[in-house]
Each structure stands twice: as C-alpha cells, then as structure tokens.
Amino acid sequence: MPQRKQPTLALPTEAEVSDPAARASAHSTRHLTTRQKRVFAGLALLLLAALALFLTWDVNGHWDFALPRRSEQVVALTVVGIAIATSTVVFQTLTANRILTPSIMGFDALYVLVATALVFLLGSATVARIDPLVMFAANTVLMMGCATALYRWILGNGERGLYTLILVGVVAGTFFSSLTNFMFRTMDPNEFDSLMSTLFASFNAIDTTLLGIGGAMLMVGIVAVFRMAGKLDVLSLGRERAITLGLDYHRTVTWLLLIIALLVSVSTALVGPITFLGLLVANLAYQLTRTHRHVINLAVASLVAIVALVAGQAILEHVLDHNGTLGSIINVVGGLYFIGLLLKEARS
Amino acid sequence: MITIDSLTKTYGDTTVVNHVDLQLPDSGVTSLIGPNGAGKSTLLSMVSRILGADAGHVSVEGVDVFKAPSKQVAKKLSILRQDAHTTARITVQELVEFGRYPHSHGRLTPECHAAVAEALEYCDLVDLAQRPIHQLSGGQRQRAYVAMVLAQDTRYVLLDEPLNNLDMVHATGLMRLLRRLADDKGKSIVLVLHDVNYASVYSDRIIAMRDGEVVHDGPPEAVISEHALGDVYGMEFSVHTVGGDRIAAYFR
Known part of the structure; x- marks a missing residue:
C-alpha cells in the first residue's frame, strides 16, 4: 500500500525527470523521506490489522449478517476519521497553532444549533415531509454560511493571540450549546423527538442514511483541500509571508473555512460532536511526519484517525462488551492531552 | 519606481x-x-x-x-519583516524554495532550482541547506530569510x-x-x-x-x-x- 501511495504523493514533474541536475536538487521537497515511508507502511499495516480485527472478530459463521453491517460501519468510521483529521489540520494551519481545533472553537456546537434551529423554525410536521438528505444538505449549507461569516470575523487579520481565540471558542461553543438547549426546552415534544433521531448520532448509533451524501461531500472537501495543499504550505509560513509570496490571504482563508465547515457537518451528522479526536490525530501526525508538507500531513492524520476509530470501536465492541462509548474514551484521552499541550504552551 | x-x-x-x-x-x-x-x-x-x-x-x-x-x-516586490518566525518544520532549502512560489506555485521549474541554488550560494548557506531553520542561530536564520527573498527575485x-x-x-x-x-x-x-x-x-x-x-x-x-x-x-x-x-x- 505505501508503495502504491508514494508515486501519487511525490510525482516528479516532467522537468525534473528530464533534467538530472534539477532532480538531484529536488530531493528535499518532492519525495518522501525514509521516515515518512516507514510511517505510511506502519500505518497501513495497523489499518489492515484493525480492519481484520473489526470485520472478522466473533462472527461465528454469520458472515452474511455481520459483514455488510460491519463494512458499512467501517465506511462510516473512515468518512468521519478523514473529515475530522482534515478539518483539524487545515484549521491549525489557518490559525497558526497546534492546539485549536474546529471542535474546540465550537464548530460542532454550531452545526447542532443550526440543525435544531431549522426544526424549531420549520416545525416537525414540515420537517417530516422533507427528505432527510435534503434536510442534511440544507443544514450543511446554512452551517457553511454561518461558520464562515462568524469565524472569518473572529479570526480577523490572524493577529489575535492564541489565548484570545481559545477563550472566544469556549465562549462561542457554550453559547451555541445553551441556545440549542433553550430551543429543546421550549420545543414541542414531537419536534424534540424527531430532532433526537437525527441529531443524536454517536459511534454506537451511526446515522447510515446519510453515509452516501456524507461520503460525497467528503470527497468534494478532500479534493478541494488537496488542490489547495500548496497554498496551505505557504500559509504555514504565517500570514505576512504568505501575502508577500502572493497568496490572496483573505480569499484563501474564506475558502478554507467553507471547507472546514463542510467537513465538520459531515462528521457531526454521522456520529455527533467529538471534541478531541482531531487534536490527537493532527498532533500525532506532525510528530510522525516531521514535515510542513500538507499533502503528507493530511494523509497521515487521516490514516491515524481511521486506525484509531476502527481499532477503538473493535476493542470496545468485542473486548469491553460495549461498556462505554468510543466518544467518551476519545474525550478523556484527548482532554488530558489538550491540558498537557496548554500547560506546555504556557511554560514556553 | x-x-x-x-x-x-x-x-x-x-x-x-x-x-x-x-x-x-x-x-x-x-x-x-x-x-x-x-x-x-x-x-x-x-x-x-x-x-x-x-x-x-x-x-x-x-x-x-x-x-x-x-x-x-x-x-x-518582496518584504522581510521581523515577525515571529514560523512554526513550520522546514529546512533552509525548503524555505528558500518557497521564495519561488509567486513564479511556480509549488511546482519548481529548472529555472526555479537555479534561482534557489544561486540564492543559497549568494547568502553562503550551501552547507546549511538541509538544516531545519529552528536549529539555526539568529544570524543564520536571518540569512536564510534573505535568501528566500532573493529567490523570489x-x-x-x-x-x-x-x-x-x-x-x-x-x-x-x-x-x-x-x-x-x-x-x-x-x-x-x-x-x-x-x-x-x-x-x-x-x-x-x-x-x-x-x-x-x-x-x-x-x-x-x-x-x-x-x-x-x-x-x-x-x-x-x-x-x-x-x-x-x-x-x-x-x-x-
């Protein structure tokens, strides 16, 4: 698998192939280091192991029942893993730090708020007549508009400090949750009921009706991000250098925020909010790859996320016998890691 | 002008x-x-x-x-400012290659490689080209940023x-x-x-x-x-x- 992956990641340009001197001097940027090849190989092995474990454990001969159901779960976990990893890496480059994630800044909470407000305003009778896929699409479009406008304004010129952003994010997240709760309380019980079935997806109750459209949206987001990978690399030098190098900063940030909102919508619709997964996988990826190149970091972070989710879910279902949820485990581990990162940052 | x-x-x-x-x-x-x-x-x-x-x-x-x-x-026009330096893990050569971004958008042409090599040479950075910038001394890092501006040409x-x-x-x-x-x-x-x-x-x-x-x-x-x-x-x-x-x- 890593051998197959390598050429697409490090395709030399025609000029490099035809010019040996250029090829020699290009080695530092266009090709994978030995370390990165090992990382890809290791993660591919881990992924295969996790998949084998998840798909074949304890089937007891009921293949025709277990396999389709489990495969669907794997696809959902993959979509969620890629969406969370990608949105986090992009957001961290945008905000020039490794602590903030879309979840910590309240993106998930905003999605839940938008979904709730839509049911609240339209009424459950109307909502019941609308195709869930259309509802999801409407949610996502609204979310992309709100999130981009709001966070564009919050991020400003990229000159606000890290702690200001964390504070604003925590306040925004709490505010969105409170508004959502307020609507729950004032809502008609029937409407509340219909909301619960769509909103409260989790790892144990993945909303698979949205898997098709969610997967399609993910593809759109991923293609867009990989097309912008070069711009993301430039952006990682900081706002001022990016502008000096001719990047249209304002436009690029707006596009990236739209993509992040799209990806957060996909993962939140499928499994609900998971606060700290992105933080864990993004930082693990940076430590593994030790590069600034987004093509590599995005791929590794996504692989780490898929491995973590599939292996975690397998262990949870078969070893721990459903005693606990993957979301809560991720939040405990990730929460501790988040506090650790904050303390480290405060000391340096 | x-x-x-x-x-x-x-x-x-x-x-x-x-x-x-x-x-x-x-x-x-x-x-x-x-x-x-x-x-x-x-x-x-x-x-x-x-x-x-x-x-x-x-x-x-x-x-x-x-x-x-x-x-x-x-x-x-290019500018070099005294701002907080980047958190990105990059080598001197990679930094200088970023200087070619306005011309090549990340796909370096032979002309770009020549410009990068010349900028490294001009700023006396050839021996440091593969070193990560966060390991450099203040003077070396400054030269690396000057080389990047130079490569931007x-x-x-x-x-x-x-x-x-x-x-x-x-x-x-x-x-x-x-x-x-x-x-x-x-x-x-x-x-x-x-x-x-x-x-x-x-x-x-x-x-x-x-x-x-x-x-x-x-x-x-x-x-x-x-x-x-x-x-x-x-x-x-x-x-x-x-x-x-x-x-x-x-x-x-």
Whole structure:
C-alpha cells in the first residue's frame, strides 16, 4: 500500500525527470523521506490489522449478517476519521497553532444549533415531509454560511493571540450549546423527538442514511483541500509571508473555512460532536511526519484517525462488551492531552 | 519606481503615518531612519500591502499594490519583516524554495532550482541547506530569510529592521550582502535601520521620518549632519568623517 501511495504523493514533474541536475536538487521537497515511508507502511499495516480485527472478530459463521453491517460501519468510521483529521489540520494551519481545533472553537456546537434551529423554525410536521438528505444538505449549507461569516470575523487579520481565540471558542461553543438547549426546552415534544433521531448520532448509533451524501461531500472537501495543499504550505509560513509570496490571504482563508465547515457537518451528522479526536490525530501526525508538507500531513492524520476509530470501536465492541462509548474514551484521552499541550504552551 | 501618494494610517486618534508622499528609486540602497514610533515600519508594511492604508495609494511600476492581484505584486516586490518566525518544520532549502512560489506555485521549474541554488550560494548557506531553520542561530536564520527573498527575485526588496538581534559581525555581513545585491543585480533595496551609521555607510539615499512625516530626505552627506540628525531624534550628535564615511557619535 505505501508503495502504491508514494508515486501519487511525490510525482516528479516532467522537468525534473528530464533534467538530472534539477532532480538531484529536488530531493528535499518532492519525495518522501525514509521516515515518512516507514510511517505510511506502519500505518497501513495497523489499518489492515484493525480492519481484520473489526470485520472478522466473533462472527461465528454469520458472515452474511455481520459483514455488510460491519463494512458499512467501517465506511462510516473512515468518512468521519478523514473529515475530522482534515478539518483539524487545515484549521491549525489557518490559525497558526497546534492546539485549536474546529471542535474546540465550537464548530460542532454550531452545526447542532443550526440543525435544531431549522426544526424549531420549520416545525416537525414540515420537517417530516422533507427528505432527510435534503434536510442534511440544507443544514450543511446554512452551517457553511454561518461558520464562515462568524469565524472569518473572529479570526480577523490572524493577529489575535492564541489565548484570545481559545477563550472566544469556549465562549462561542457554550453559547451555541445553551441556545440549542433553550430551543429543546421550549420545543414541542414531537419536534424534540424527531430532532433526537437525527441529531443524536454517536459511534454506537451511526446515522447510515446519510453515509452516501456524507461520503460525497467528503470527497468534494478532500479534493478541494488537496488542490489547495500548496497554498496551505505557504500559509504555514504565517500570514505576512504568505501575502508577500502572493497568496490572496483573505480569499484563501474564506475558502478554507467553507471547507472546514463542510467537513465538520459531515462528521457531526454521522456520529455527533467529538471534541478531541482531531487534536490527537493532527498532533500525532506532525510528530510522525516531521514535515510542513500538507499533502503528507493530511494523509497521515487521516490514516491515524481511521486506525484509531476502527481499532477503538473493535476493542470496545468485542473486548469491553460495549461498556462505554468510543466518544467518551476519545474525550478523556484527548482532554488530558489538550491540558498537557496548554500547560506546555504556557511554560514556553 | 515605487510611488507613494498621500499614504495615511491612523490608530484611534493617533496618526502613525501622515499623508506621506515619496518616490522610491528603482535601484540602489535606500534607508529609512527615525526614532521609535516615527512610522517607518508602518509605512513599509503598507507599501508591501501587509497592512491596509486608511488613505492614499502605493504603486509599483504602475501597479496599485492594494488593488492588483497579490500574485502580480509578489513578482515585483518582496518584504522581510521581523515577525515571529514560523512554526513550520522546514529546512533552509525548503524555505528558500518557497521564495519561488509567486513564479511556480509549488511546482519548481529548472529555472526555479537555479534561482534557489544561486540564492543559497549568494547568502553562503550551501552547507546549511538541509538544516531545519529552528536549529539555526539568529544570524543564520536571518540569512536564510534573505535568501528566500532573493529567490523570489523581485526588483524591489523591502526589509524592516533586518539588523535586529544581529551582532556586528552578522550585521556588517548582511549590509555588505544587501549592498552587493543592489550593485550586482541592480535591485532596489529599501530598509528600516536604527543604526544611523550603517545607514550612512551603505545607503545611496536616506529618508528620515519623525511623527509620521518625512522630515529629511537625501544622500548621506545631507542627512547625516549634526543639524538634521538633531532635528530628527531631538538629541545632540557630533558627526565625524572617518575614512571617507560620515559617522555620527551620540553616546555622551
């Protein structure tokens, strides 16, 4: 698998192939280091192991029942893993730090708020007549508009400090949750009921009706991000250098925020909010790859996320016998890691 | 030529740059001097479109820096600022390759590789090319950023206090490098300096600012004088001629 992956990641340009001197001097940027090849190989092995474990454990001969159901779960976990990893890496480059994630800044909470407000305003009778896929699409479009406008304004010129952003994010997240709760309380019980079935997806109750459209949206987001990978690399030098190098900063940030909102919508619709997964996988990826190149970091972070989710879910279902949820485990581990990162940052 | 027309920046009630009109030449070394808060860095930031202006225009060879596509401006003008350095894990060579972004958008052409190699050579960084920038000393890192600007290969190179945190060995080395750039490659180097003597020795033209306005503008012989410096900084200077250079003393 890593051998197959390598050429697409490090395709030399025609000029490099035809010019040996250029090829020699290009080695530092266009090709994978030995370390990165090992990382890809290791993660591919881990992924295969996790998949084998998840798909074949304890089937007891009921293949025709277990396999389709489990495969669907794997696809959902993959979509969620890629969406969370990608949105986090992009957001961290945008905000020039490794602590903030879309979840910590309240993106998930905003999605839940938008979904709730839509049911609240339209009424459950109307909502019941609308195709869930259309509802999801409407949610996502609204979310992309709100999130981009709001966070564009919050991020400003990229000159606000890290702690200001964390504070604003925590306040925004709490505010969105409170508004959502307020609507729950004032809502008609029937409407509340219909909301619960769509909103409260989790790892144990993945909303698979949205898997098709969610997967399609993910593809759109991923293609867009990989097309912008070069711009993301430039952006990682900081706002001022990016502008000096001719990047249209304002436009690029707006596009990236739209993509992040799209990806957060996909993962939140499928499994609900998971606060700290992105933080864990993004930082693990940076430590593994030790590069600034987004093509590599995005791929590794996504692989780490898929491995973590599939292996975690397998262990949870078969070893721990459903005693606990993957979301809560991720939040405990990730929460501790988040506090650790904050303390480290405060000391340096 | 960079034409600055009535450029203004205000923060609250404080006008940092007040209707400045200037023309910066298309070659040679031009230094901006003046006390802290005179508006030198703000002026340079606006000229390089990193900071928006409240009023006025800047054009580089007829291209409006605020209105033209950022890409187009990036091929004419580059700036090196003293900002917090990047958190990205990159090597010196990768940093310098970023300088080619306006020309190649990440897909380096043979021409780009040549420019990168030349910039590394010019800044004496060949041996350090594969070192991560966060492992470099202050002087080395500064040279790496200069090499990046060099690889960008713009006619106009703006530098905001490039000598900050450099000892005299590295400061003099950098000034020589910039002088060579202007002489060999015909570039226009515009830099903010705090040390008036570096400005005196290396500049073709010195622009002195105070309270957001240009108060003196001319060759070193005109601006490095007891009268003009006293006027700019509000303290006493004694100016001596040492080996053909005008050196200002201000230590007592």
